[in-house]
Amino acid sequence: MAVSIRALPGRTAFLASVGFAYLIILAPLIAVFWVSFFRNKIIAFPPQGYTLAWFANAWSLDDFRNGFVLSLEVGIIATLGSLLIGVPAALALARHDFRGREAISAALMSPLIVPGIVAGTAVYMFYIEIETWTDVQLAATLPGLCLAHVVLALPWTVRLVTASLIGVNRLVEEAAMTLGAGPVKTLWRVTLPMIRPAIVAGGLFSFVVSFVDLEKSLFLVGPGRMTLPIAIINYLEWSIDPTIAAVATIQILIISAALLLTDRFVRLSRVF
Amino acid sequence: MAKIALENLEKRFGSFVAVESLSLEIADGEFLALLGPSGCGKTTILRMISGLTEATRGRIHFGARDVTGLPPYARNIGLVFQGYALFPHMTVAENVAFGLEMRALDRGEIGHRVHSALETVQLAGLASRLPRQLSGGQQQRVALARAIVIRPDALLLDEPLSALDAKLRQELRQEIRRLQRSLGITTICVTHDQEEALSLATRLVVMHHGRIEQIGTPSDLYERPASRFVAEFIGKSNFLDGRVVAKDEFVTKSGFVFRFQRQSARASSHEASSVGFRPEKIEIGRARNAALANHVEGTVDAITYLGATTEYEVRLPSLERLTVHAGANPVEPIGIGDEVTLSWSSEATFVV
Numbered sequence A: 001m002a003v004s005i006r007a008l009p010g011r012t013a014f015l016a017s018v019g020f021a022y023l024i025i026l027a028p029l030i031a032v033f034w035v036s037f038f039r040n041k042i043i044a045f046p047p048q049g050y051t052l053a054w055f056a057n058a059w060s061l062d063d064f065r066n067g068f069v070l071s072l073e074v075g076i077i078a079t080l081g082s083l084l085i086g087v088p089a090a091l092a093l094a095r096h097d098f099r100g101r102e103a104i105s106a107a108l109m110s111p112l113i114v115p116g117i118v119a120g121t122a123v124y125m126f127y128i129e130i131e132t133w134t135d136v137q138l139a140a141t142l143p144g145l146c147l148a149h150v151v152l153a154l155p156w157t158v159r160l161v162t163a164s165l166i167g168v169n170r171l172v173e174e175a176a177m178t179l180g181a182g183p184v185k186t187l188w189r190v191t192l193p194m195i196r197p198a199i200v201a202g203g204l205f206s207f208v209v210s211f212v213d214l215e216k217s218l219f220l221v222g223p224g225r226m227t228l229p230i231a232i233i234n235y236l237e238w239s240i241d242p243t244i245a246a247v248a249t250i251q252i253l254i255i256s257a258a259l260l261l262t263d264r265f266v267r268l269s270r271v272f
Numbered sequence B: 001m002a003k004i005a006l007e008n009l010e011k012r013f014g015s016f017v018a019v020e021s022l023s024l025e026i027a028d029g030e031f032l033a034l035l036g037p038s039g040c041g042k043t044t045i046l047r048m049i050s051g052l053t054e055a056t057r058g059r060i061h062f063g064a065r066d067v068t069g070l071p072p073y074a075r076n077i078g079l080v081f082q083g084y085a086l087f088p089h090m091t092v093a094e095n096v097a098f099g100l101e102m103r104a105l106d107r108g109e110i111g112h113r114v115h116s117a118l119e120t121v122q123l124a125g126l127a128s129r130l131p132r133q134l135s136g137g138q139q140q141r142v143a144l145a146r147a148i149v150i151r152p153d154a155l156l157l158d159e160p161l162s163a164l165d166a167k168l169r170q171e172l173r174q175e176i177r178r179l180q181r182s183l184g185i186t187t188i189c190v191t192h193d194q195e196e197a198l199s200l201a202t203r204l205v206v207m208h209h210g211r212i213e214q215i216g217t218p219s220d221l222y223e224r225p226a227s228r229f230v231a232e233f234i235g236k237s238n239f240l241d242g243r244v245v246a247k248d249e250f251v252t253k254s255g256f257v258f259r260f261q262r263q264s265a266r267a268s269s270h271e272a273s274s275v276g277f278r279p280e281k282i283e284i285g286r287a288r289n290a291a292l293a294n295h296v297e298g299t300v301d302a303i304t305y306l307g308a309t310t311e312y313e314v315r316l317p318s319l320e321r322l323t324v325h326a327g328a329n330p331v332e333p334i335g336i337g338d339e340v341t342l343s344w345s346s347e348a349t350f351v352v
């Protein structure tokens, strides 16, 4: 008892600083959410009243609607691609020692380190090079955009799945083998189910990073097409009414839903 | 079920020899215990027999079948790992059914065999639990059921009871013994608990640094240890250094003459060796027991009450110390500082 009483001031300070940190992180999100319901034509405080009109307006604008659909499409393809390449890559990296293992690992992780603008430019130039050599057009096409997003999403799958594999008890897989399961059956019936939370988390993270990416997509979308983040930037150039807040609110809600869903499969706090 | 034969089996990790040229035959239905200190190569042997680790040299036969090059999933082995290694994402019943599904048996047969295996280990009521919802002892039984349900040619147990408390260990020990007898399954059990080995096995193999020190029945090893290492590993023993001077006579460095009946092959009569005798074979009293061949006098230094027995530390005039285990209710009370005489027979005396 004596200990906890003496610890009380420390605990209060701790809670206060945690609360402050949360406030700083959440304040902009709450502000955006709040503003999206303002009746004012120009974002200003205090609000002159509340309306849902900006949400209707956002949906009525082709740029936002098409951008939303394109972002969704690209996000789903990036997720599938990231899982199809990332899971086998993680298995190879976590389980086998081969020449160039470190290099491949670093390459797969590099999108986390290279700034988006730089990566976007580089990918764009790379696509142009490919086109001049092979006549295959990737720049300004949907496949090109999706490919870039797969690369963008890969580190998340690789990192989450590798971390999970390292925690898998090898003896459990060996037990499956002594019971008659060959390598493929062991992978399918034992290893993959054991790392399923990480696979789900990797997929959802892949979707989120693709869904919010602006910098790379800027270079890679075709003329006249735009992803949702690009549509938002475009719109901001001309108007600053709360439509933008309404779009951002939808985006925040989708991402929050994805993260909450992920958290149900794997405690995110354990991954980082 | 089959006889297992290991021929010159060897495992090297780089230049380190974990198991050195091991030859061993385990009869059909036999219960063999493999024991030795940590790192002596016990797990490595089981892993080679099950195919999880490739032998560097040597051959492994199950009955007439040479399985040396076969992968683990083609060997039909029931292996119980030290940490049980249950499938965490499967229920108890699914864990047990796994090996049968791999053998593509039909559903009805699988259900039937899983049920009877769970009955055998008294877990029928917990079939739909997940491993993490079980106690250590229950997990151990699931691992056992999972291993025996496939009717393996051999059952390999790697320290199956080491994670359990003493009472549970005793219970499960009986259960394993009963199960092994009723199934008549050839079994190798690794342990570094000598009590476990003595109570379970028909034959014991004592390992040391990747080599076999001695193979024999529990009483062989206890009464006729082949080396000082075995004598110290199996039970407690007193040792005095010296040399053999006649066919049945040993003289210690401190000058005592003891008669012995058993001499290990390694202890030749010319080299320095040790005479050994077990603490519970010694009679302690004020007068010598003239019926016994060996006697020595000393002073009681310490007394420890152990329940069924009492342990006496006796200091000899030569300052050497002997340990004596005697019944808890001595005929004549003995206290610290008392002068006593120790007597034991020549049959209870061995030279290693």
Ligand SMILES: Nc1ncnc2c1ncn2[C@@H]1O[C@H](COP(=O)(O)OP(=O)(O)OP(=O)(O)O)[C@@H](O)[C@H]1O
Pocket: B013, B016, B018, B036, B037, B038, B039, B040, B041, B042, B043, B044, B045, B192
């Ligand atoms: N994969 C490996 N690489 C290198 N050395 C190994 C490997 N596996 C085991 N060893 C070594 O081989 C020796 C025997 O190991 P093993 O696991 O068989 O011992 P053990 O008798 O089972 O010991 P314990 O009672 O502690 O389980 C040890 O010295 C160990 O360090």
Ligand SMILES: [Mg+2]
Pocket: B042, B043, B044, B158
């Ligand atoms: Mg071991």
